[in-house]
Amino acid sequence: MNSAESSQTRSRLTRWACRSLAVTTGFSVLAFALLAGAAWLIPPEVVQNWAFDPSSTDAFAQFEAVGIAEAAQWLAQWAAPVLALVSYLIWRHHARLSLGIEGAVRRFWRVTANPPSLPDSLRFRLVPIVKRVAIGSALALAIGHWGSAFQQRLKDWPYYRFNDGDQVLPNISDANREVIRYLQASTPENARIFVVSDQKLFFLSYYLRPRSLFHRMHPTAEHLIPRANQARQLAAYRLSELPPDVWECRPDFVLEYFEGPEYIDPARATEDRAWLQFARQRTGDSTRVPEYVVVLRRWPITGGSP
Amino acid sequence: MTGLVAAVIAVVGSTLGGRSLLALFDRVCGTREIQRPSAEIWGASILLGAGFTSALAFVWSDIGQPLTAQFSWGQVGLSGVLGMLVIVNARRQLSRAHDEDSRPALAPLARACQVVLGFVIAAAFLQTFLTPQKFWDERAIFAIKAKVLYEAGTIDAPELLHPDFVQYHPRYPLMLPLLERHVYALAGRANDRWAKVWFPLMYAGLVLSYAGVLARRTSPDWGWLMATVLGLVPVLLPDEYGFLSAQADAPMACFQGVAVLYFWDALHEHRGAIQRRSLLLASSLAAGACFVKDEGLAYLLVNFLAWASALLLGGGRLGFEALDEKLPRRLGHQLAAMTTFGLFAAILLIPWMRHRATLPTTTEMHYLERMEAGRLLERLSTLQWSLPHLVRRMFVEWRIWGLPWWLLLLAALTAPRRSWAGPQRFLLLILLGALAAFVVAGMLAPAELEEHLGGSSHRYLMQLVPVAVLFVAAVWSPAVSVPPVAEPPKRTA
Numbered sequence: 001m002n003s004a005e006s007s008q009t010r011s012r013l014t015r016w017a018c019r020s021l022a023v024t025t026g027f028s029v030l031a032f033a034l035l036a037g038a039a040w041l042i043p044p045e046v047v048q049n050w051a052f053d054p055s056s057t058d059a060f061a062q063f064e065a066v067g068i069a070e071a072a073q074w075l076a077q078w079a080a081p082v083l084a085l086v087s088y089l090i091w092r093h094h095a096r097l098s099l100g101i102e103g104a105v106r107r108f109w110r111v112t113a114n115p116p117s118l119p120d121s122l123r124f125r126l127v128p129i130v131k132r133v134a135i136g137s138a139l140a141l142a143i144g145h146w147g148s149a150f151q152q153r154l155k156d157w158p159y160y161r162f163n164d165g166d167q168v169l170p171n172i173s174d175a176n177r178e179v180i181r182y183l184q185a186s187t188p189e190n191a192r193i194f195v196v197s198d199q200k201l202f203f204l205s206y207y208l209r210p211r212s213l214f215h216r217m218h219p220t221a222e223h224l225i226p227r228a229n230q231a232r233q234l235a236a237y238r239l240s241e242l243p244p245d246v247w248e249c250r251p252d253f254v255l256e257y258f259e260g261p262e263y264i265d266p267a268r269a270t271e272d273r274a275w276l277q278f279a280r281q282r283t284g285d286s287t288r289v290p291e292y293v294v295v296l297r298r299w300p301i302t303g304g305s306p
Numbered sequence: 307m308t309g310l311v312a313a314v315i316a317v318v319g320s321t322l323g324g325r326s327l328l329a330l331f332d333r334v335c336g337t338r339e340i341q342r343p344s345a346e347i348w349g350a351s352i353l354l355g356a357g358f359t360s361a362l363a364f365v366w367s368d369i370g371q372p373l374t375a376q377f378s379w380g381q382v383g384l385s386g387v388l389g390m391l392v393i394v395n396a397r398r399q400l401s402r403a404h405d406e407d408s409r410p411a412l413a414p415l416a417r418a419c420q421v422v423l424g425f426v427i428a429a430a431f432l433q434t435f436l437t438p439q440k441f442w443d444e445r446a447i448f449a450i451k452a453k454v455l456y457e458a459g460t461i462d463a464p465e466l467l468h469p470d471f472v473q474y475h476p477r478y479p480l481m482l483p484l485l486e487r488h489v490y491a492l493a494g495r496a497n498d499r500w501a502k503v504w505f506p507l508m509y510a511g512l513v514l515s516y517a518g519v520l521a522r523r524t525s526p527d528w529g530w531l532m533a534t535v536l537g538l539v540p541v542l543l544p545d546e547y548g549f550l551s552a553q554a555d556a557p558m559a560c561f562q563g564v565a566v567l568y569f570w571d572a573l574h575e576h577r578g579a580i581q582r583r584s585l586l587l588a589s590s591l592a593a594g595a596c597f598v599k600d601e602g603l604a605y606l607l608v609n610f611l612a613w614a615s616a617l618l619l620g621g622g623r624l625g626f627e628a629l630d631e632k633l634p635r636r637l638g639h640q641l642a643a644m645t646t647f648g649l650f651a652a653i654l655l656i657p658w659m660r661h662r663a664t665l666p667t668t669t670e671m672h673y674l675e676r677m678e679a680g681r682l683l684e685r686l687s688t689l690q691w692s693l694p695h696l697v698r699r700m701f702v703e704w705r706i707w708g709l710p711w712w713l714l715l716l717a718a719l720t721a722p723r724r725s726w727a728g729p730q731r732f733l734l735l736i737l738l739g740a741l742a743a744f745v746v747a748g749m750l751a752p753a754e755l756e757e758h759l760g761g762s763s764h765r766y767l768m769q770l771v772p773v774a775v776l777f778v779a780a781v782w783s784p785a786v787s788v789p790p791v792a793e794p795p796k797r798t799a
Binding site: 112113145156165201209 | 413414415416417418426429433436437438439440441442445446449450453454457465468470471472473474496497498499525527528531534535538539540544545546668669671704705708709710712713716720721751752753754757758761782784
């Protein structure tokens with residue numbers, strides 16, 4: 001390409017970039033200003049009502065839809081004015097910016113070109129094309145991922161908001177959540193609790209701090225990952241099977257907590273009256289018998305629940 | 307809100323501490339007058355600061371002193387004052403050396419990449435704060451230790467030393483728990499959402515370090531472009547298991563990636579003091595990787611073996627410093643560099659390794675103890691599953707994890723000779739060594755193969771992404787990889 005052609009192309013490219021930028025940002029200013037106005041003027045209840053689908057029976061979907069609507073409105077209230085301002089600034093300086101964009105594109109072309117020392121063969125002529133397509137594809141893929149991430153954050157909002165992990169107890173089973181709440185209600189903060197269980201207890205240990213949880217893991221369960229809905233039964237010690245050295249941790253309480261079918265004895269589901277009462281109160285079902293065994297006792301055994 | 311303020315104070319203090327540590331490196335190595343891109347200075351400061359903040363707390367507790375809020379505030383105060391002094395001094399030096407207006411304007415491509423990365427880093431912080439910690443490893447391994455450290459105020463908390471205390475991997479390193487504890491101590495309460503501030507910060511450290519070092523070694527345009535390509539690899543961000551979570555894999559990618567970056571930088575350097583500085587930085591960051599996660603120890607070994615193999619395969623020639631030297635002198639030079647790297651990392655790691663030996667081994671995989679020829683031969687058949695699985699993860703699932711492995715393959719195919727030249731050979735061998743270590747881990751682990759490797763391969767490959775992108779940047783670099791003749795015309799901060 002000679003220099004005259006190059007400068008002609010440059011001016012055409014600049015003019016095109018300049019015009020596109022002016023039109024796009026002009027529309028953006030208008031669109032974001034309208035969006036911001038609407039987000040501030042329309043009451044949140046109205047927006048949430050729009051999101052609410054009365055024909056749906058899925059309570060989770062309803063909860064999610066209303067929460068997403070709330071998050072989207074909140075985002076529009078704060079982000080839309082900023083984006084309108086940014087669009088306006090770009091619109092105002094679009095001529096200079098389009099020169100910058102053109103310069104960036106040209107630089108990209110230059111840094112992905114072959115050095116002059118390389119021979120002019122078909123193989124070497126293909127290399128810059130490969131580089132540009134590869135780098136361009138990587139950047140394009142990222143745009144897609146960022147779009148999905150943005151959607152995901154909106155979906156997350158109804159569940160997490162700005163609540164502490166201790167409040168939400170995220171990403172754990174309902175049973176784990178219930179047992180954590182029961183132990184929080186039934187034991188002092190500094191309690192030392194020895195747990196006999198066929199479950200992995202990491203989340204209980206984490207959310208029950210500053211209580212200390214101890215557990216003797218069965219050797220065959222040590223490197224197994226649990227599966228949802230007890231699809232994998234992990235081997236566990238029963239209380240009577242524990243080696244004597246486990247009591248060196250000097251627990252204040254002992255908890256028996258079994259969820260797997262091999263370890264559940266239906267007769268024991270109602271053994272801990274305090275647990276039964278707690279579980280019934282939590283669900284509002286006065287006849288409920290929990291599907292898993294939870295028995296909490298003071299240690300050494302003093303007879304009866306804490 | 308207190309948590310957010312504490313998080314901001316913690317990272318500002320830590321970064322300023324890192325800045326003063328970087329100045330100390332320059333003073334010790336006698337490279338204070340060398341000007342470097344601001345991106346490199348701040349990228350390295352962020353990572354050194356995070357490493358130093360946790361290491362200081364570790365040593366403080368190791369000598370029997372309590373980890374209290376006062377200690378954390380003192381750490382922030384001291385780091386802040388020292389960092390500010392260094393910045394003021396650097397600015398004074400800069401204004402003496404340059405007229406403000408005489409600095410060259412940054413090229414438009416580099417500027418555009420800076421805008422993109424600025425937006426991405428800000429979005430990373432924002433997204434990170436939108437969720438509390440919610441994944442398995444981040445809570446079961448690291449956050450539980452952070453809470454115990456915060457509550458007990460010592461690394462020798464009886465719980466952490468007890469084999470039956472419920473935590474996953476009791477021997478995993480303490481950098482992340484100590485950093486999270488630092489935020490809790492400043493805030494006065496444990497809230498795991500704000501403790502995640504370190505992860506987007508490390509992301510910023512990673513991309514800035516890459517932009518700075520590559521800009522210095524090649525050109526600002528290429529450096530920033532490749533840093534943008536790295537920063538936008540989806541598995542690092544915005545995938546939920548990357549820098550948005552408090553898992554250790556992304557920090558591992560960061561420390562190992564920047565350690566290799568400085569290693570690679572040292573291989574291009576013929577000036578002794580500057581090479582030493584890069585090696586010491588690489589060594590500190592590699593030691594940092596060992597303090598993030600146990601894989602760091604494997605990477606340290608892989609780095610060494612890759613270095614030795616690259617040297618051997620190159621007939622005793624690896625870096626450009628060796629061009630005019632005779633073989634014995636060249637080897638001596640390389641040996642001295644290897645010793646500097648290894649010895650410094652070993653010295654930094656002694657306190658942690660000593661403490662690690664006292665920790666329980668419940669749920670640990672015991673890879674080294676299980677390393678027997680018989681077992682490896684017996685489990686050779688696992689390769690039939692693990693190798694195709696890795697290939698699928700790297701090349702077939704590109705829509706989910708990104709294109710770094712395709713870029714690497716294309717770079718190697720389009721420039722095979724350059725791919726095998728000196729420093730690039732070293733990078734390639736690191737990647738091959740790390741992949742080999744992963745499949746060997748699958749052969750040794752006392753866990754179900756498909757569950758163990760299948761559930762962790764995307765995170766492990768994430769740890770290697772920065773090195774893969776560095777390889778691409780080096781092979782496709784528009785500049786010929788020789789030591790720069792003149793100092794780069796960039797400002798220091």
